Amino acid sequence: xxxxxxxxxxxxxxxxxxxxxxxxxxxxxxxxxxxxxxxxxxxxxxxxxxxxxxxxxxxxxxxxxxxxxxxxxxxxxxxxxxxxxxxxxxxxxxxxxxxxxxxxxxxxxxxxxxxxxxxxxxxxxxxxxxxxxxxxxxxxxxxxxxxxxxxxxxxxxxxxxxxxxxxxxxxxxxxxxxxxxxxxxxxxxxxxxxxxxxxxxxxxxxxx
Amino acid sequence: xxxxxxxxxxxxxxxxxxxxxxxxxxxxxxxxxxxxxxxxxxxxxxxxxxxxxxxxxxxxxxxxxxxxxxxxxxxxxxxxxxxxxxxxxxxxxxxxxxxxxxxxxxxxxxxxxxxxxxxxxxxxxxxxxxxxxxxxxxxxxxxxxxxxxxxxxxxxxxxxxxxxxxxxxxxxxxxxxxxxxxxxxxxxxxxxxxxxxxxxxxxxxxxxxxxxxxxxxxxxxxxxxxxxxxxxxxxxxxxxxxxxxxxxxxxxxxxxxxxxxxxxxxxxxxxxxxxxxxxxxxxxxxxxxxxxxxxxxxxxxxxxxxxxxxxxxxxxxxxxxxxxxxxxxxxxxxxxxxxxxxxxxxxxxxxxxxxxxxxxxxxxxxxxxxxxxxxxxxxxxxxxxxxxxxxxxxxxxxxxxxxxxxxxxxxxxxxxxxxxxxxxxxxxxxxxxxxxxxxxxxxxxxxxxxxxxxxxxxxxxxxxxxxxxxxxxxxx
Numbered sequence: 001x002x003x004x005x006x007x008x009x010x011x012x013x014x015x016x017x018x019x020x021x022x023x024x025x026x027x028x029x030x031x032x033x034x035x036x037x038x039x040x041x042x043x044x045x046x047x048x049x050x051x052x053x054x055x056x057x058x059x060x061x062x063x064x065x066x067x068x069x070x071x072x073x074x075x076x077x078x079x080x081x082x083x084x085x086x087x088x089x090x091x092x093x094x095x096x097x098x099x100x101x102x103x104x105x106x107x108x109x110x111x112x113x114x115x116x117x118x119x120x121x122x123x124x125x126x127x128x129x130x131x132x133x134x135x136x137x138x139x140x141x142x143x144x145x146x147x148x149x150x151x152x153x154x155x156x157x158x159x160x161x162x163x164x165x166x167x168x169x170x171x172x173x174x175x176x177x178x179x180x181x182x183x184x185x186x187x188x189x190x191x192x193x194x195x196x197x198x199x200x201x202x203x204x205x206x207x208x
Numbered sequence: 209x210x211x212x213x214x215x216x217x218x219x220x221x222x223x224x225x226x227x228x229x230x231x232x233x234x235x236x237x238x239x240x241x242x243x244x245x246x247x248x249x250x251x252x253x254x255x256x257x258x259x260x261x262x263x264x265x266x267x268x269x270x271x272x273x274x275x276x277x278x279x280x281x282x283x284x285x286x287x288x289x290x291x292x293x294x295x296x297x298x299x300x301x302x303x304x305x306x307x308x309x310x311x312x313x314x315x316x317x318x319x320x321x322x323x324x325x326x327x328x329x330x331x332x333x334x335x336x337x338x339x340x341x342x343x344x345x346x347x348x349x350x351x352x353x354x355x356x357x358x359x360x361x362x363x364x365x366x367x368x369x370x371x372x373x374x375x376x377x378x379x380x381x382x383x384x385x386x387x388x389x390x391x392x393x394x395x396x397x398x399x400x401x402x403x404x405x406x407x408x409x410x411x412x413x414x415x416x417x418x419x420x421x422x423x424x425x426x427x428x429x430x431x432x433x434x435x436x437x438x439x440x441x442x443x444x445x446x447x448x449x450x451x452x453x454x455x456x457x458x459x460x461x462x463x464x465x466x467x468x469x470x471x472x473x474x475x476x477x478x479x480x481x482x483x484x485x486x487x488x489x490x491x492x493x494x495x496x497x498x499x500x501x502x503x504x505x506x507x508x509x510x511x512x513x514x515x516x517x518x519x520x521x522x523x524x525x526x527x528x529x530x531x532x533x534x535x536x537x538x539x540x541x542x543x544x545x546x547x548x549x550x551x552x553x554x555x556x557x558x559x560x561x562x563x564x565x566x567x568x569x570x571x572x573x574x575x576x577x578x579x580x581x582x583x584x585x586x587x588x589x590x591x592x593x594x595x596x597x598x599x600x601x602x603x604x605x606x607x608x609x610x611x612x613x614x615x616x617x618x619x620x621x622x623x624x625x626x627x628x629x630x631x632x633x634x635x636x637x638x639x640x641x642x643x644x645x646x647x648x649x650x651x652x653x654x655x656x657x658x659x660x661x662x663x664x665x666x667x668x669x670x671x672x673x674x675x676x677x678x679x680x681x682x683x684x
Contacts, residue, residue, distance in 0.1 A: 017531060018406060018506055022645040027626035031276060031291035033250035033298050045647040050633060074527070076407040079440070080645060081624075082342040082356035083248065105410060105442050106342060106356055113360035163374075165232045176360070177259070180368045183228055183236055187264075187370060190227040190238055198334070200463035200471045201240050206330065207267055207461075208309040 002115045003173030007096055008142040009069030012059050013133035019073050020080035021107065025089040027081075038085050039092030060093070064137035068093075072126060072133045073100045077118075078107025087116045097143050099150065101126050112166045115173065117143065119150065119160045128152070145171060214481035216378045217445050218413045221353040221478065225336050227370055237373045240335040241352075242365045243321050244271040244308070246299040247626070248340030252363035253302040263306045264369045270330060271303050271310040274320045278628045279589050279616040283313060292627065306366075319592020319618040322346035322560035326430065327592055329459025333448035333475040338365055343560045343642065344443075345436040349429035350456075351448030351478060353413070356437065377487040379412035379441065383420040385494040390676040392570065393428030394562060394640065394659035396420065396492075397435040398500035402510040404490055409441030412488060415480065416446050420494040426455040427566035434561045435642050438507040447479035499675050501547055502644045502657040504535040509644075511547060513662065513674045519543035538646055539654050540634065547672050550656070554637040555586040555667035556649075557613075557660050559623035562640035563591030565598050567660040569684060571613075572604040574664035577681040580612030581670030587614040587629070589621040604684070613667065625650045638666035 029041040046058045054061045060068065071090070077100040078086060087110050090098065097117040111118045121129070132139050132153055142151035145167065149157045169176070195202050215223070227236040249271075256262070263269055276292040277283055287293035296313065303310035311317050317324060322343050325331035333351035338344060340362045347354035361371055381400055401408075414436050421429065429446050436444030453472050456462045463471050498512035511518075520532030520543065536543060541550075557563070557571045571588060580586045588608050590596040596618055599605055605615045622629040623641035625648060631637055633652025640663050641648075644655040656672060665678040 017527065020506075020643075020645045022624075022643065022648050026647055026651070027275075027624045028630075030247050030626055031289075031295050033254075033295055035251045035254075045651055050651070076410075076440070079406055080342065080643060082340055082344075082358055084251075084340075084358035084360060087358075102407065102410065104407070104440065106358060110358035110360065113358060163232075165230070165234050176372055177255075177261070177364050177367050180236060180364065180370060180372065183370075184368075186228045186236070187238070187368060191369075194238070198471070198474065200332070200467045201335070202267075203463060203467065205461060205464070208270070208311065 001173045001175060004096065004115050004117050004145055004170040006142065006144045006146065007069060008140050010064050010067055010137060011070035011072050011129065011133040011141045012065040012068035013130045014059060014071055014073045015130055017074040018076045018079055021078060021083050021086045022080055024078070024086040025083065030083060030085050035088055036092055038089035039094070042089040042093045069095060070097045070099065070141055070143065071095050072129045073098065074123070074126060075101045077103050079104040082106045084110045084114070087111045087114045091116055099126060099129055112170060113176065115170060117145065117170060119143065121150070121158065121160055125158055214484040216480045216484045216486065217351065217415055217447050217478055218353065218376070218378055219484070221334055221336065222375055224334065234372050234374060236370050237336060238370055239338050239365050240268060241330060241337045242269045243325055243337065243339035243344070244269060244362065245275055245321050245339070245341065246273050246295045247275045248359050249302065249362055250295065250298045252359050252366060253306065255363040256306070256366060261367045263308055263366045266307045266309065268369060269308050269366070271299060271308050272318060272321050272324055273299060273313045275620045275624065276627045277313065277619050279619045279621045281617070283617060316593040316597060319595065320560045320563060320620055322434065323563060323591030323595065326350055326426065327459070327594055329456055329462025332456065332462065332471070333452060334478050338371065342437045343434055345441070346430050346434040346560055348433040348436065348444040349426060349446050351446060351452060351475065353443055353445065355442040376413045376442065377411055378485065379409055379414045379488040379490070380486040381414050381416050382489065382491045383416065383418040383494055385420060387420055387494045388497060390499045390661065391497055392659045392661065393424055393431035395497050395500045396494065397432045398502065398507065398510045398657065399492060399497045400490070401435060401439045401507045402500070403492065404439050406438060406506055406508045407440040409436065409439040412441050413443045413445060414439065414441040416444060421446060422449065425566060426451060427564040430564065431561055435507070438642060448475045499662050500658065501662065501672055503539065503541065503547060505538055505644055505646050507642070507644060507657060509535065513547055513672065515547055517541045517543050517545045517547065540636070548674060549671060550636065551671045552584060552638045552666050553635040554631060555584060555663045556622045556637055556639040556641065557587065557663050558589030558591070558621050559641035560591065561642045562660050563589060563595065565595050567640065568595065568599045568604050571660040571664040572607045573680040573684055574661050574675065574678050575611040575613060575668065576607045576684065578611055578668045580667045584667055584670055586612060586667035587616055587622070589616045590618050592618045602684070607684070622649055624648065625653070638663045638672060
């Protein structure tokens with residue numbers, strides 16, 4: 001996983017609530033067995049017409065937002081399915097940070113596992129950042145995860161809260177599995193205890 | 209284990225699965241059952257391979273193929289779509305390489321992952337169950353803590369049989385009173401989402417309580433819990449009781465004999481203690497719930513079938529007005545229009561929400577002796593090969609076929625638009641699935657969510673219809 005420390009870039013405004021995972025990456029594009037290549041179909045139903053041509057009104061088809069590295073949206077971003085293809089598609093497009101008033105739980109979780117930073121900020125602040133984002137290429141936003149601040153083009157700094165463990169993993173690009181493997185002996189003894197208390201959970205007839 | 213403080217069902221299952229609590233409060237949570245399917249696993253197995261890791265407990269892992277397969281006879285001659293075939297073959301190859309039990313595509317037990325878990329007796333009360341699919345909440349109806357995870361977490365569970373989690377908050381949804389005629393678990397769960405909104409349960413596990421829930425059979429309970437995620441909650445829970453135990457008895461992979469009695473004794477200790485604390489409580493009166501149907505592009509935009517399309521200009525603020533205008537336009541509606549005036553092109557009865565035998569019986573009861581309206585494509589997709597076989601044994605397939613419904617092979621089908629069963633742009637469907645998002649059933653498709661009986665009534669009427677006007681013409 002790529003570490004996340006600071007990011008300065010163009011922010012795309014997507015002033016919508018309930019941006020669901022079927023909007024982010026429609027299911028018909030989930031057939032790939034790779035982790036990469038989903039960026040082309042990010043927001044496919046908004047970005048492309050039925051004949052495959054670009055829909056010029058959609059923000060990510062406009063300059064300078066084709067190179068956006070941040071996305072500003074409204075409430076309940078990422079609701080719907082558990083597909084990790086949603087953060088993969090955002091990252092593959094080049095977006096490394098999404099700022100919204102709140103996020104659906106599974107999307108929020110999946111983002112951290114891939115080095116995509118979801119930042120929760122109150123609606124009124126998201127509206128200000130939305131206005132900044134609408135200014136385009138002259139108004140870059142900075143996200144500084146080491147200092148937990150978003151810096152507006154005006155220089156105003158907006159602090160944000162983040163779970164310390166997740167922040168630590170992002171800053172260092174750490175893989176969860178390696179960390180959990182350090183607790184293998186606890187898992188062993190838990191299993192032994194559970195095998196005594198609830199033997200039916202480990203019985204042979206469970207298998208096909 | 210407990211300091212005597214009253215605990216919820218969630219608190220008890222959670223506490224029983226804590227392997228270790230890390231210094232910052234993150235919990236290493238043990239997972240009793242990991243269900244897998246072809247769409248959200250290929251990258252997880254790749255990760256294992258790259259790191260030289262194995263599946264820690266293949267015996268607690270079970271794979272099935274459901275999302276991207278066709279539901280017509282083509283599966284018997286080989287999958288036509290190249291990408292779908294590659295994804296299915298990848299799961300088969302990974303299962304063989306890593307020793308994961310997998311139900312083959314042509315096995316009679318094949319079906320939608322959330323249908324087969326309970327059906328085979330694999331999903332049990334008190335368990336922690338995960339799957340790379342948000343509708344894992346379905347298994348919460350068994351009294352199990354069951355939730356959807358992403359592919360990174362799938363890899364984490366494969367490698368360690370645990371997950372790193374923070375505890376959720378407790379939310380109680382209390383439904384009381386007799387369910388009105390024409391209503392089912394689907395109407396209850398839609399009404400709940402209409403009341404709490406799609407983010408109403410975010411950060412919470414919902415426990416569904418009350419005599420209305422207790423009176424539901426397991427199938428109805430699964431429909432209710434299935435859509436907990438549509439209310440923003442990762443998991444739904446229903447306390448195990450005699451209905452649950454009766455359902456489990458005799459299922460092929462469930463404990464039997466003395467082991468079952470010992471398990472039941474434990475399961476009886478799981479229901480929430482009197483006086484336990486819920487962070488949030490929502491109450492509904494069942495007798496006030498009329499048959500429900502969604503009109504917009506979010507499951508919270510739901511109305512009784514007697515309702516009319518709302519006027520966006522009457523919404524409280526500009527943000528909501530803009531949202532509603534977009535929905536009305538996308539759905540091809542006119543404010544003030546009666547929902548029962550909306551003509552449909554497709555009726556879809558299926559999905560992990562509503563494809564169990566009880567759902568098919570409900571549809572067949574309405575269909576019997578009637579005909580699908582001219583120009584409507586009506587399809588019934590059983591949730592598993594076993595559901596299909598049972599329905600055929602009961603003669604339900606014949607009733608449905610005679611009425612003009614297609615009778616298909618088990619799979620996720622038209623719920624999600626990633627297999628050949630899709631809406632074309634502008635088509636309107638009456639669907640028993642769980643999401644009415646833009647493009648969910650195919651680009652430009654317009655989805656109205658409702659119960660199996662309501663979907664059957666719509667298929668016959670040719671437009672959204674009140675099931676109370678289409679009562680059964682005789683017993684099945």
